[in-house]
Amino acid sequence: MEQINYKIDVFEGPMDLLLHLISKHKLNINDIPIVELVNQYVDYVRQLQEQDFDIAGEFLEMAARLIYIKTVSLLPKHEEAEILKKELTGELIEYRDCKLMAEKLSHQTDGFNRFVRPAQEGFVNYDYELFHEGDELLNAYISAAGRGKRRLPPPLDSFKVIVAKKFVAVASKVSTVMHRLLGGKKVKFLSLFEGAKTKSDMVATFLAVLELAKTKKISIEGTMENPSVQMIDEVKDIEQ
């Protein structure tokens, strides 16, 4: 392989490096040849180490993740590898879109040359004149300190903010998945993918499940083959 001698700070992170490798070697982002990508990536990280660069943890973490995907894809039954690959693909597409948008934004910065002015003084004094209850301060303090004990499960709306309008349409999948699980139903994981029309549809569904699991909204149990998925607060309700 040709000599690589760019610097680590050229890349914004492991995702950026992966995208670079994918484009440089003309790999198909929608069907990443994982073995090839792992080799390229690990080679690159190794060279950095040889050059005594202080490698950020994220780069090593990604290396570990890629190697894991490679390992499971060598198993005779490698559904898990496919899923992990799809997950990575979704993330790469998302980051690629993000870079593209960043690039577009960087070409329309004329407005940085427009200046505005401070409000004209002497007309009003800005002393605050509204009245409030002390409790509003207490609530604000608890909110700021971030340690308020939450007794209620977060409202569904709060998830919309995390997953809303993702570059891949994960938000709609979150509501679809949640809808399927309403009423405490236990649903087979693979059945969530029924009716998916495209690959990105499935990736989005998968990411939606991950997002919901991460925010402890749903539980996943069973074997890797086809676990079942259930809403967490529903579980609690039943137990009580």
Add this chain to the structure above:
Amino acid sequence: MNSNNVMASLEAMLFAAGDPVDPAKLAEVLDIDVENVIKILGHLEAMYDERGGGLRLIRVDGKYQLCTREEYSDDVRSLLEIKKNTPLSQAAFEVLAIVAYNKTVTRSFIEQIRGVDCSGPVSSLVQKGLIEEKGRLDLPGRPLVYGTTDRFLRCFSLNSLEDLPDLPEEEKKDDSQTSLFEDDNPDNDTEKKEDE
């Protein structure tokens, strides 16, 4: 009050306010219809453009604001002794793109997409007034949610977030070779270096 006087009053109010002003508030003060206010602000905008002075009227998220014309930015900068603004970093542009396209996001959401810690660029964008906190999520740790500011819209010449460049279309064919890297690899390295 005739319409010339209304226009003059609108000019005075926008000048004094400094920040972008909601036309509804202007209408409230003048006791006339919002539609009328917006129409007359249109005349004011045209007047500024025809006259070719140092000022212009811009729209920011449905609000109106007076600002200087770009042509005179160097003079303004040297009078106010403002350093030539250092261009935003690649990381900052990426964070801005994520915040702008998703309207409101937590820092961990941004980090999930970028795959790296983003506390540096996030706080520098807050300091530059391009993004701001929009509240907290009702989740453990009560994470802050960020969104873009009016200043962001002004700096990127956008009337609203709806005017952002379109997202790339979903891949038409699943197995088509990715087309996003049109500039094939040779200049990729140089391009990145320039970004620094």
Add this chain to the structure above:
Amino acid sequence: MNSNNVMASLEAMLFAAGDPVDPAKLAEVLDIDVENVIKILGHLEAMYDERGGGLRLIRVDGKYQLCTREEYSDDVRSLLEIKKNTPLSQAAFEVLAIVAYNKTVTRSFIEQIRGVDCSGPVSSLVQKGLIEEKGRLDLPGRPLVYGTTDRFLRCFSLNSLEDLPDLPEEEKKDDSQTSLFEDDNPDNDTEKKEDE
């Protein structure tokens, strides 16, 4: 640069400056004679008067400043009153609560608790007269310390800070761990980092 452009540039500079500007400074930026600058400012003044808009150019102590015409003072005042009477933002409430419950704090302490740059809310609370500077800490960088004002007590109908609603037990315990002002906690490193 022709004299129209000079006039436009002068307009832009005076607009952005806000405060009165010495014509010598304007001349320096434009690299032309002061006499010339004063002459062109005269044209600008005449143009404003003829046009009958909402703005005018005034001389204060030999310096020049753009301001609104007196005819529109009432409108301007009502607009700014509307703006002034908008309730505090969530961010401002949080900052105010942190200042009130901790009595005196530095900005970096507030930012440490909130996890975000707080210069915006802090200066808006100072402008509204709800918090004020109470001195500087004898620490590297001599950071400013903020505390609440009498106006704050009035707005929240409190006789003193002792009347604030009690914090829940766990908040109190945690609080003493993070407070910078219990002298037994010289954990200044984190604070310094925030300052950078």
